[in-house]
Amino acid sequence: MSEQEPRFDRGAIRRAFDAAAATYDDAAVLQHEVGQRMLGRLDFIRLAPERVVDVGAGTGTLTAALRQRYRKARVMALDLSPAMLRRAREHGSWLRPLPVVCGDAQALPLADRSVDLLFSNTAFQWCDDLDRLFEECQRVLRPGGLLMFSTFGPDTLRELRESWSDADDARHVNRFVDMHDIGDALISARFADPVMDMEYFNLTYESVDSLMRDLKAVGAGTLRGGRAPGLTGRGHLRRMTAAYERYRGVDGRLPATWEVVYGHAWATDELPQHKDASGAVTFSLESFRSRLRKDSSS
DSSP states (O other), rough: OOSSSOOHHHHHHHHHHHHHHHHHHOOOOHHHHHHHHHHHHHSSSOOOOOOOOOOOOOTTTHHHEEEEEEEEEEEEEEESHHEEEEEEEHSSSSSSSOOEOOOOOBBBOOOTTTTEEEESSOOOOGOSSSHHHHHHHHHEEEEEEEEEEEEEEETTHHHHHHHHHHHHHSSSOOOOOOHHHHHHHHHTTEEEEEEEEEEEEEEEEEHHHOOOOOOOOHHTTTSSSSOOOGGSHHHHHHHHHHHHHOOOOOTSSSEEEEEEEEEEEOOOOOEEEETTTTEEEEOHHHHHHHHHHHHHHO
């Protein structure tokens, strides 16, 4: 993200997903499909993790699936939204409760080198600072641990973005990061063998209103540095709706494009470092001590 790019309000994101917790599973058709495809990709990776964290777990559907896959592992749901985590707990039982942690992916409340698999489905698009995000992932993963994630690319909701541009000059749709920039950030965070690919999904709707309702139902209405959609004037909304009509297909439905980006990479024993605006480099003291102990014993 460029220095000029406005930042997400983390509190606004939390409130949006708290509000969407009750409606998320019914509306998140695409997110569930992408999650299943990610689980399928794990079939081709040899990994026997002891500790797994589902980052941005939402209602915990995929956390439960990961528990089924890795029965001997301790699998945890981590999310910024307390309401989402309350739903995630429902996947546990009295004999086998589902561990949950409320936290931010950009400041993971996890110990250094404590996780074997970080799994994240369509959550990283809510992170402003990819460098900081992947530094955190590198910090908490054990060397040889796996980071696997999906997120959204820049063509996502392009029809909605272009239609709003015909209505006014305000930002109404978030801009998403290009796949190649994500790969560069993984390399900068000292991940090994990053693999990136993408695919397009096209969902169709009867009306713009039904699209907007679905976005709200999955908590996707938060704008980075923008005004709330509810403050948009009726005239602007009418112009946007009229502009969207140019995309209506021969089947009579309106398309919405989603560019889904997949990535995975392996943690190394390199020290994650972070350079602030002054140029000072910071890193985890515990990671540094662990590295010293390793060097002295070799």
